[in-house]
Amino acid sequence: MPTAIIPATPSLEYLRRFTAARVALGRAGAGLPTKAHLQFTLDHARARDAVWSAVDMAALEAAVRDRGLAAARVRSRAGDRATYVRRPDLGRELAPDDLAGLRALGTAKIAVIIADGLSAAAVEANALAVIDALRSSLAIDAVVLAEQGRVAIGDPIGSALGADLVIVLIGERPGLSAADSLGCYITYKPRPGTPDSRRNCVSNIRRGGLEIADAAYKIAWLAREALQRELTGIELKEESGAALEAETRALLIDEP
Structure with missing residues (x-):
């Protein structure tokens, strides 16, 4: 594959190849060029659709059960x-x-909650793929699908399940560069009223953002460290990159 030649003085147009941010759009008189204006209108419509569209929870629940995982559906008070x-x-x-339905699942050491959040597109595009990637390194005991849920809905769900760890996958607030970003929030021993400072976050999970495999590695690393140290949040720093580098170095040393 030929190597890209970087100009001695890169132009704004050249740099635009490396970002989805709205830079160097040009101008037509006092306004934007037609192409940039139409792209803005399209991205704005996608962001609105992401917020106001509904996740097909029945289909999602069926897909979770097809994977052999215990599943339940709940709603928030909205x-x-x-x-x-x-x-x-x-x-x-x-x-x-919905508490009774949760208790029917029994206890779960690690529970994954899929909440629609502010982007149905993010959930439908990424949630199942993240779960599939996590299962190779984490034992997921139950999956709960939460309709009209915010991040903290994982606290009463985790408490009802007696969970040691809750992983909330939720549609993030869409922007004009991406309407399908999935967020992940990890909480050790969640209880109603748990402050956000006791959560770890992995965000922008999507194609073109943080890829599924990389996100799953970070989430699994945080989950294992959380269970070992019995904490999450500001006291648990995400250092999966250093762990991966150490693992790679060890593999290289072991090679004949």
Whole structure:
């Protein structure tokens, strides 16, 4: 494959090849060129659709069960999408009627919660792929699908399951560069009222962002360290890169 030649003084147009950010768009009089304006309109529509579209929870639950994993569906106290968008607090609370269904799952040491969050596109494009990648290194005991859920809905779910660790996969707020970014929040011994400072986050999981395999490696590393150290959050620094470098070095040394 030929090596790309980098100009001595890279132009803005050249640098645009390396970012999806809106830089060097040009101008047409006092406005944007037609191409840039149309692209903005398209990306804005995708972002709105990501927020207001619904995840097909029934199909997602079936796909989880097809993988041999125990699954359950719950809802937050936000009864509809409009309420969810306007009342983040209700999206953090579990609907009381859904507790019984959770308890039917029994206990789960490691539980994964898939919440629609603010991007149905992110969940549908990435959530199952992340779970598949995680299963090679983590024993997932149960998967809970949370409709109209915010990050903290993992706390009452984890508490009801008696979970040592909860991994929340959730659609991130879409931007104009990406409408399908998945976020991951990891909490040790979650309980209602757990502060965000006790969570670890891996974000921008998507094609063109943090690739699935790389995200799964980081999540699995954090999960193992959390269980070993019995903590998550600001006291647990993400150092999976150093661990990977050490593993690679050890493999090179062991080669004949």
